[in-house]
Amino acid sequence: MLRYLTSGESHGEALIGIVEGMPSGVPLTTEVINHHLARRWLGFGRGGRAKFEHDLIHIYSGVRFSKTIASPIALRLDNAAYTKDKSGWPHVMSIDGGAEGIERVTLPRPGHADLEGARKYGFNDIRPVIDRASARETAIRVACCTIARQLLKQFGIEIGSHVLRIGDVGIDSEDTYMDQRDQLLFKGAEAINDLADQSQVRMIDPELSRACVEHITEIKRSGDSLGGVYEVIVTGVPPGLGSYVHWDRRLGGQLAQAILSIQAQKGVEIGNGIENSSRPGSKVHDEIFLDPSNNYQRRTNHAGGLEGGMTNGMPIIVRGYMKPIPTLIKPLETVDIESGEAQPTRYERSDVTSVPAASTVAEATVSWVIANAFIDKYGADSLDEMQKYYHSSPHTG
Numbered sequence: 001m002l003r004y005l006t007s008g009e010s011h012g013e014a015l016i017g018i019v020e021g022m023p024s025g026v027p028l029t030t031e032v033i034n035h036h037l038a039r040r041w042l043g044f045g046r047g048g049r050a051k052f053e054h055d056l057i058h059i060y061s062g063v064r065f066s067k068t069i070a071s072p073i074a075l076r077l078d079n080a081a082y083t084k085d086k087s088g089w090p091h092v093m094s095i096d097g098g099a100e101g102i103e104r105v106t107l108p109r110p111g112h113a114d115l116e117g118a119r120k121y122g123f124n125d126i127r128p129v130i131d132r133a134s135a136r137e138t139a140i141r142v143a144c145c146t147i148a149r150q151l152l153k154q155f156g157i158e159i160g161s162h163v164l165r166i167g168d169v170g171i172d173s174e175d176t177y178m179d180q181r182d183q184l185l186f187k188g189a190e191a192i193n194d195l196a197d198q199s200q201v202r203m204i205d206p207e208l209s210r211a212c213v214e215h216i217t218e219i220k221r222s223g224d225s226l227g228g229v230y231e232v233i234v235t236g237v238p239p240g241l242g243s244y245v246h247w248d249r250r251l252g253g254q255l256a257q258a259i260l261s262i263q264a265q266k267g268v269e270i271g272n273g274i275e276n277s278s279r280p281g282s283k284v285h286d287e288i289f290l291d292p293s294n295n296y297q298r299r300t301n302h303a304g305g306l307e308g309g310m311t312n313g314m315p316i317i318v319r320g321y322m323k324p325i326p327t328l329i330k331p332l333e334t335v336d337i338e339s340g341e342a343q344p345t346r347y348e349r350s351d352v353t354s355v356p357a358a359s360t361v362a363e364a365t366v367s368w369v370i371a372n373a374f375i376d377k378y379g380a381d382s383l384d385e386m387q388k389y390y391h392s393s394p395h396t397g
């Protein structure tokens with residue numbers, strides 16, 4: 001089993017990750033992690049922090065000569081904000097000493113972890129909640145999960161994503177983009193990234209992309225924020241990952257958790273799950289046929305590559321629904337946790353939208369789930385041994 005832990009506050013000195021359970025021999029470089037960290041910063045609508053936060057990973061252990069060596073892998077990512085901001089973060093986030101002279105944050109933002117986090121842990125200053133609940137933590141998750149992605153890559157499994165909608169601008173029906181997307185999928189899911197990464201909002205349609213940038217600009221002017229929808233696609237997946245035999249082994253449930261574990265995600269859809277719920281069964285289920293080489297195939301992929309909690313060999317399609325960012329220029333009503341007085345929220349530097357970033361983080365968390373299911377089926381101590389199991393399996397041999 002693969003495991004990882006993350007630690008770190010958004011304005012503390014650094015984020016830390018530890019990955020355990022990776023077999024030996026998996027190609028891994030600083031460069032490949034930095035590539036995915038840079039992709040996480042893509043997207044129009046990010047705030048001031050995007051201008052100076054250039055994430056570069058430090059790998060401390062578990063890798064030798066660009067390959068994993070089976071020992072735990074330790075990672076560190078520095079927060080540039082800690083030293084570059086004028087806010088005195090080394091003092092505000094100090095490890096030693098006391099809170100003397102520090103201005104407390106006492107106005108919880110609706111929609112953020114602020115109020116419930118402070119009440120749960122008994123804080124009279126919301127800062128510790130803001131800093132750990134922050135989506136800054138997704139940077140170290142991307143780094144950890146890139147290692148899982150590297151394992152999958154050795155078996156031809158690719159992960160891609162693109163944004164479907166931001167606010168109310170985007171794809172309004174399945175049919176308008178299905179063909180374009182499916183053409184790209186023949187080349188593997190990374191072909192989606194090649195196109196989406198060129199768009200300012202990670203959309204594959206250039207006209208929608210432009211309309212979306214305008215929409216975000218207007219919303220920013222009005223002091224508001226936006227959520228949206230994206231989809232993650234996994235190609236090259238063998239059939240039979242996950243299982244129907246027990247609830248916690250169903251891959252659909254694990255993928256839903258992987259999406260909802262990302263800050264601000266409020267909904268998940270597998271394949272066309274939402275639209276399928278209002279269609280008759282004859283228009284939903286993917287018919288089975290044998291191709292000339294005697295392989296089972298499906299005529300459609302409404303199921304998003306999963307049946308009975310298992311992969312069926314079709315691309316996995318998972319959609320994530322993100323709520324608008326809770327930090328708004330336009331104030332909302334709140335209550336000061338110190339005085340109990342009704343107050344308007346106070347604005348802190350923030351993004352207008354981060355749906356494009358969320359799509360790349362979701363690629364990472366989905367990779368982790370697929371890699372775990374893959375190890376469950378073909379797991380071994382080294383990549384070489386895994387390759388042998390994989391190629392001798394009735395599913396993939």
Ligand code: EPS
Pocket residue numbers: 010047048049050053081133134135136137139327348349350351
């Ligand atoms: C975030 C608020 C902003 C974002 C941050 C997430 O940070 P700051 O308050 O320092 O401007 O930039 O996202 C990141 C730093 C990141 O790496 O994605 C929040 O409150 O969740």
